[in-house]
Amino acid sequence: MTFDRRSVLGAGLGLGAAATVVHAADKRPVTSPGTPPAAASDLAPRLVPNDVQDQTAALQAIIDAAAKADTPVILPSGTFIVSDLKLRMGTRLIGSARATILAYGGGDAFVTADNTDGLAIKGIVFDCAYKTFDRTRADGAVTISRSKDLRLSELEIRNSAANGLSLFACGGHINDVTITGALDAGLKSLDAVGIDIKGNTISDCGNNGILVWRSAPGEDGSIVSGNRISKIRSASGGTGEYGNGINVFRAGSVLVSGNRISDCAYTAVRGNSASNIQIIANSCERLGEVALYAEFGFQGAIIANNVVDTAATGISVTNFNEGGRLAVIQGNLIRNLFRREQEPQDKRGEGIGVEADAVVSGNTIENAPTVGIQIGWGSFMRDVAATGNVIRHARVGISVTGAGDAGKCLIANNLISNAQDGAIREMEFGKMTGPDLIDRQGASNRVQLAGNIAV
Numbered sequence: 001m002t003f004d005r006r007s008v009l010g011a012g013l014g015l016g017a018a019a020t021v022v023h024a025a026d027k028r029p030v031t032s033p034g035t036p037p038a039a040a041s042d043l044a045p046r047l048v049p050n051d052v053q054d055q056t057a058a059l060q061a062i063i064d065a066a067a068k069a070d071t072p073v074i075l076p077s078g079t080f081i082v083s084d085l086k087l088r089m090g091t092r093l094i095g096s097a098r099a100t101i102l103a104y105g106g107g108d109a110f111v112t113a114d115n116t117d118g119l120a121i122k123g124i125v126f127d128c129a130y131k132t133f134d135r136t137r138a139d140g141a142v143t144i145s146r147s148k149d150l151r152l153s154e155l156e157i158r159n160s161a162a163n164g165l166s167l168f169a170c171g172g173h174i175n176d177v178t179i180t181g182a183l184d185a186g187l188k189s190l191d192a193v194g195i196d197i198k199g200n201t202i203s204d205c206g207n208n209g210i211l212v213w214r215s216a217p218g219e220d221g222s223i224v225s226g227n228r229i230s231k232i233r234s235a236s237g238g239t240g241e242y243g244n245g246i247n248v249f250r251a252g253s254v255l256v257s258g259n260r261i262s263d264c265a266y267t268a269v270r271g272n273s274a275s276n277i278q279i280i281a282n283s284c285e286r287l288g289e290v291a292l293y294a295e296f297g298f299q300g301a302i303i304a305n306n307v308v309d310t311a312a313t314g315i316s317v318t319n320f321n322e323g324g325r326l327a328v329i330q331g332n333l334i335r336n337l338f339r340r341e342q343e344p345q346d347k348r349g350e351g352i353g354v355e356a357d358a359v360v361s362g363n364t365i366e367n368a369p370t371v372g373i374q375i376g377w378g379s380f381m382r383d384v385a386a387t388g389n390v391i392r393h394a395r396v397g398i399s400v401t402g403a404g405d406a407g408k409c410l411i412a413n414n415l416i417s418n419a420q421d422g423a424i425r426e427m428e429f430g431k432m433t434g435p436d437l438i439d440r441q442g443a444s445n446r447v448q449l450a451g452n453i454a455v
Contacts, residue, residue, distance in 0.1 A: 049078020087113035095124035140166025220251035234265035382407030402426035423454035
């Protein structure tokens with residue numbers, strides 16, 4: 001058997017034996033061996049790179065005919081101006097190693113797809129040039145809805161006036177996609193049906209990096225792993241709705257692991273009403289607020305083996321008043337925290353804050369200007385065990401709410417080094433009260449102390 005470039009492309013990508021190949025050199029469409037000659041003119045009207053003339057109609061005709069014939073479309077390098085391009089069921093659109101550029105010509109939408117199970121896009125740059133589009137038609141430069149088994153890889157989406165890539169009720173794999181300069185979020189997934197977001201690069205976005213949301217609380221099961229996310233602003237303001245590297249909202253059973261996240265206005269990973277979230281082995285630096293967050297009405301969170309360097313708070317597991325409960329916070333390294341003195345109330349400077357039904361174990365915290373581990377807030381504290389942690393250079397090592405109607409906690413076998421204002425203290429809404437409890441090992445009505453060491 002003999003192989004040529006086109007047959008290898010088709011077979012290697014799992015795209016079938018035939019492909020609609022558009023060649024720039026001779027300006028004539030060519031198909032893979034085995035396709036009847038008559039099919040070439042049907043599948044591929046003339047299309048050549050042109051950075052001035054709109055070529056939507058020509059490319060749309062190619063896409064429609066290729067989808068009907070179940071063949072991929074392979075585009076040459078160069079720039080093609082398009083607007084409101086619609087991808088179809090069976091579309092497999094292949095560029096030339098990111099040297100193929102689809103440039104947005106303006107209008108209601110850039111690139112959309114609906115009910116396109118098995119859609120594959122590879123090797124293409126989508127350049128939006130900050131031209132606006134109708135958000136009722138599409139809220140991303142590339143907007144895909146109700147599509148399973150997606151395969152999006154080796155893409156670049158840049159300079160979107162809204163979201164970069166927007167997915168609704170989609171499943172499949174998004175990998176090796178670079179999204180830069182989106183004025184809203186880099187990548188948004190709403191109501192996923194099993195999606196993997198892996199190995200992507202997202203930077204310089206106006207409001208958020210990756211959003212994994214659901215319309216109502218429920219199991220989602222998305223995997224967000226191995227991505228590089230940086231320079232995420234909070235252009236729309238707020239108190240944490242924006243400015244996050246990864247934001248999981250109402251989506252249950254989401255795994256967020258192995259991501260490199262830096263320079264976000266607020267949070268590296270924020271789980272809001274996201275039950276059974278796992279935040280594992282992420283590297284997080286230079287965050288403006290809480291680095292890793294589980295908040296509001298969640299039940300179940302594992303936050304383990306992460307590195308946090310430079311944030312207002314390392315980890316916060318909070319909102320027992322809203323039903324937020326049940327967590328394991330283990331094996332994290334947290335250092336170089338700071339207080340936001342410009343904020344009138346929410347200054348922070350805490351390593352770990354936790355409220356209800358939680359284990360805080362085996363963490364190392366260094367340089368916490370307020371407190372290493374804060375347990376409870378007012379009456380909102382129940383069944384917390386803080387054991388085997390190392391806390392160095394904190395103003396206070398561990399604080400526990402002094403509210404008489406709060407629940408019980410265990411503070412045991414922690415090593416606290418160089419705590420300036422006490423190793424273990426009670427607090428009232430963040431204000432330290434009473435003496436250092438380090439020498440009062442034993443039980444009270446609420447707090448059991450055992451084996452803690454202050455040096």
